[in-house]
Amino acid sequence: MASSTKPARSILPLLAATLFAQACASPPAAESEGSETGSETGDETGDEPPLPMLEGYADLHLHMFAEEAFGGGWFHGQATGPAEVALALCDAGQPGDHARLRDDLAGLFTGCDQATLDEAAAAVFELQALLLLGGAGVSEILGEVPGSKGDTGLHQDRPGGWPELEGWPRWDAIAHQQAWEGWLEQAYESGLRVSVMSAVSFDWLCRALPDENVTRPQCDEMDDVRVQLEQANEFAATHDWVEIALTAEDARRIVSEDKLAMVLSIEASHIFGTQAWLAALDEVYALGVRTLQIVHQLDNRFGGAAPHNTIFQIAQFNESCHIDTDCGLSSDSVTLGFDVDSDCRNVLGLTSEGAALLTEMMDRGMLIDVAHMSEQLTRDVYELAVEREYYPLYASHAHFREIMVPAKATEEKTSPAWIVSMVRETGGMIGLRTAHEEVNTYEPSPVANSCHGSSRSFAQAYDYGRLGLGVSIGLGSDLNGFIQQTRPRFGPYACSASFTEEAACQARDERQTGVGGLGTDFDEWGLGHLGLLDDLIDDLEQLGSDVQPLRRSANDFVVMWERSAGQRSGPASDPSDLNPGGITINPSHAQRRAALPTECDVPYCPASILAGMECRFDVECESGVCAGAGACGQPKGVCE
Ligand SMILES: [Zn+2]
């Protein structure tokens, strides 16, 4: 264990990056080789006439009522109610009732003996910083993360609030409501027909929040889940354009009637807590749940989770007190919490209790979501599915591994082609994360990969999945998921997923020669809220992607569900045509930075900064004049 006694200052950016966790993520799975079996696309329905194609798109992962997640202590804003109440101004500028962590974080770590804790903290500086800084510091750091700047801690720069909505909603909100009912209706009116509403919680985060902020201080994930499920039922009962779908037939009827089929799901790290699982399943089934993830951020009694962000390794360590030295995920040399192999893959797959739970779910025709599963768990679940004549498996919110930039592609929670192959064989589909990241270039895509983190990036992933992997794709928005969304192509945050100077160049080119905006909030907010889902699809379309399959993804979901309950006699499709090629890996940031022109040895983007914005050099400004700048940009000036 390295003795990284870095001072708190240099820890900050890393800690921030790390804490700025994706609360949610994607799927897992097996050994690369594809897993073709047979080939006959045995199909369930002999010679019955095909059912009519349904119109509308599907969002496979939404946390509409997440203000009740984490004991009710993190999100500001409500999913329902009049806008002036649900989206009212928060108490930004005060140490308020949301978006911050408790001061005595060290109190969370009393389960491991002191020597083990010291050893872990010495090896992993994120843990060290958590213990040293406490919640006030960490909350402010979170709020300084590029992208989510100001959305946590005191966040006085972005109070939001109806009707001005300055600051939020925006693509980078991680603590403010993005799934208000008015926005759901907006999405519905523009074609959303299936929405998988996932009741979410994470007890570790709940315990990390100040006591006075949480409504249910016992931090029982299932209590949070119950509240959200009840709210969803109440919402459907009081809105005539939405219904909870309890069967595939229900879903088909609801969509055919041009209404929104809401499907209830659960995403929790300790799903069912310590309850007897069958009774717990009965209970949530009675509340309308028809799909769920058996794991989320942490290993549990049902199976292994895919490790990703260091913060979750710390949370896992908080439970297991395990310091693994087979591979370094949390630092160069160690992995906290998880038991990993020498490739940094979680060794935990499906437990016997997990197998029993999944078997029961399959008996009931419930849909199995493989999101967040460890690779070993995915392999194990796939085996079960194959035994059941290729019972459908889907991933509600996934990143295709091969299209992700190298650092991201190493994460177990990204979905490699061999998992997509399994999904195809079983007749499942992918909910593609509406992510905010730079990705590699998919050469066959008609959309230029020239605005990192925007709908152009989403297009690379979408076209790779559709054309290369040949899998059915819906959206996996994960809105209210404590996670960033697709970035804008215009405005101050345009194309901002890589580094500042490149973003300036990409934004300049987008303005000058790119495809114009939609004229909606999506242009400068990105995917700031649920009502803008369809704008993402519109933007993809005007950029040149074929979005027809996406616009019919509600149909794919219903057909998948029908397969779960119907007769199956083999694989749903032969994935041997799956082609993971055509991807060009982006040069590193250092290489790209080195290719830029320099002034005073500093890289810059020529003629990219608009009038009134801060600048260092004349050559940076569109006008050619950076007024008031000193020598070599010290102090900075303002473009004329
Ligand atoms: Zn989620």
Ligand SMILES: [Zn+2]
């Ligand atoms: Zn706030």
